[in-house]
Amino acid sequence: MINAPKDIVPLDEILPEEPLLMMGAGPVPIPASVAQANSIVVNHLGDTMAQVIEQVKDMSHYVFQTNSKHILGVAGPGSAAMEMAIVNLVTPGDTVLSICNGFFSNRLAEMAERNEANVIRYQTPTNQFAPAHEVEALLNKHVPKVLTIVQGETSNTVFNRDLPRITRLASERGCLVIVDAVCTLSTTRLDMEEWGIDAVITGGQKGLSSIPGVSLIAFSERGWQTIRNRKDTLRHWCFDAQLADQFWYKKSYHYTAPVSGILAIHEALRLICNETLPGRINRHEKNSHALQSAIEGMGLELLVAPESRLQSVVGICVPEGVEANAVLAHMSQRFKVEISGSFGLPIVRIGQMGEQSRAHHLFRVVHALGSSMKLHGAKIDLPGGMAALEQALEDFSPQAEIAEFPRRAAAR
Numbered sequence: 085m086i087n088a089p090k091d092i093v094p095l096d097e098i099l100p101e102e103p104l105l106m107m108g109a110g111p112v113p114i115p116a117s118v119a120q121a122n123s124i125v126v127n128h129l130g131d132t133m134a135q136v137i138e139q140v141k142d143m144s145h146y147v148f149q150t151n152s153k154h155i156l157g158v159a160g161p162g163s164a165a166m167e168m169a170i171v172n173l174v175t176p177g178d179t180v181l182s183i184c185n186g187f188f189s190n191r192l193a194e195m196a197e198r199n200e201a202n203v204i205r206y207q208t209p210t211n212q213f214a215p216a217h218e219v220e221a222l223l224n225k226h227v228p229k230v231l232t233i234v235q236g237e238t239s240n241t242v243f244n245r246d247l248p249r250i251t252r253l254a255s256e257r258g259c260l261v262i263v264d265a266v267c268t269l270s271t272t273r274l275d276m277e278e279w280g281i282d283a284v285i286t287g288g289q290k291g292l293s294s295i296p297g298v299s300l301i302a303f304s305e306r307g308w309q310t311i312r313n314r315k316d317t318l319r320h321w322c323f324d325a326q327l328a329d330q331f332w333y334k335k336s337y338h339y340t341a342p343v344s345g346i347l348a349i350h351e352a353l354r355l356i357c358n359e360t361l362p363g364r365i366n367r368h369e370k371n372s373h374a375l376q377s378a379i380e381g382m383g384l385e386l387l388v389a390p391e392s393r394l395q396s397v398v399g400i401c402v403p404e405g406v407e408a409n410a411v412l413a414h415m416s417q418r419f420k421v422e423i424s425g426s427f428g429l430p431i432v433r434i435g436q437m438g439e440q441s442r443a444h445h446l447f448r449v450v451h452a453l454g455s456s457m458k459l460h461g462a463k464i465d466l467p468g469g470m471a472a473l474e475q476a477l478e479d480f481s482p483q484a485e486i487a488e489f490p491r492r493a494a495a496r
């Protein structure tokens with residue numbers, strides 16, 4: 085017999101007394117009402133859950149900007165939703181064009197390769213968005229069946245600003261488009277239907293400000309028809325969209341759904357609908373710009389040039405001679421603020437997704453970063469950074485274009 089371990093420490097002794105303010109690249113803090121929803125268990129096939137699922141789909145129509153009848157949840161991280169999009173839309177032998185700006189867009193390419201597709205990777209210039217004309221030339225040359233792209237590349241904080249043009253170019257050529265919007269959905273404009281996207285992937289723990297481990301995916305009608313017309317049997321059982329449809333549209337059993345996580349995502353979506361997309365996108369724009377001004381105001385550099393810069397996660401160059409891990413550790417211990425390191429780049433990253441994007445959090449994270457960088461040898465003008473933050477928050481004026489968005493939702 086194997087004995088129970090004797091040295092297990094209860095969670096209240098492991099977790100810090102004062103919770104850390106999670107200002108990294110995710111998971112992000114969640115509102116109290118989302119945490120409350122996540123503490124409830126209901127019957128996964130009962131009437132209560134059926135009503136919750138209907139509402140999750142209704143609210144997703146707004147948040148994804150689509151009338152799709154193929155919105156599915158998946159018990160798993162954002163990567164599970166990525167895999168679900170790939171294995172359902174890519175048949176072994178298909179040609180896939182993968183726009184690769186960094187770590188996560190390369191992951192989509194790798195998933196397609198593992199699914200035995202013929203993958204053409206377009207590696208964009210370092211820390212830059214993929215220009216539509218370059219992608220157009222590749223679409224013409226390779227005639228792919230599927231194009232994969234990330235809207236916001238969290239790993240190096242690059243934003244694919246040409247996404248609407250790229251998705252239209254692909255769509256006009258009959259190429260299916262898969263978009264990873266894990267960090268951007270509801271923080272940045274994305275219009276699934278108008279832009280002609282066939283699968284939008286999101287995770288719970290970033291833009292939506294819900295818990296990690298339950299993700300959403302929306303398929304277009306064209307994408308769904310591709311799935312319906314497949315002749316082969318999918319090798320993945322859990323990720324089979326037609327099996328998931330049993331639960332999400334037919335009140336029937338696929339696997340035991342992560343009910344608490346779905347309740348959490350319901351509440352997260354409800355908060356987004358209440359705030360409205362224009363209101364939420366403007367909040368993120370305002371706070372992210374203010375954060376960027378503060379960082380530059382204290383004398384640090386941002387990794388990505390403004391035209392390619394993501395708002396949802398901000399990449400900050402670590403000055404020569406400064407040890408990034410020591411800065412991060414000091415921020416956690418002294419200020420109880422956590423931010424992220426990176427995937428091999430000499431940067432640290434601050435998230436601006438959902439609950440992270442609040443002015444009062446900015447004052448705390450900017451002060452903690454500046455003070456910790458200074459202690460570890462960087463030349464920092466901390467008062468200058470704090471003043472720039474305050475000024476930028478005061479000076480912000482919302483973009484007229486965002487105020488008009490979303491047209492479809494308003495027209496419904």
Ligand SMILES: Cc1ncc(COP(=O)(O)O)c(C=O)c1O
Binds near residue numbers: 161164236237
């Ligand atoms: C843009 C992007 N895509 C996909 C993922 C993968 O999500 P997960 O870690 O939940 O699997 C992440 C996670 O950081 C991400 O930022």
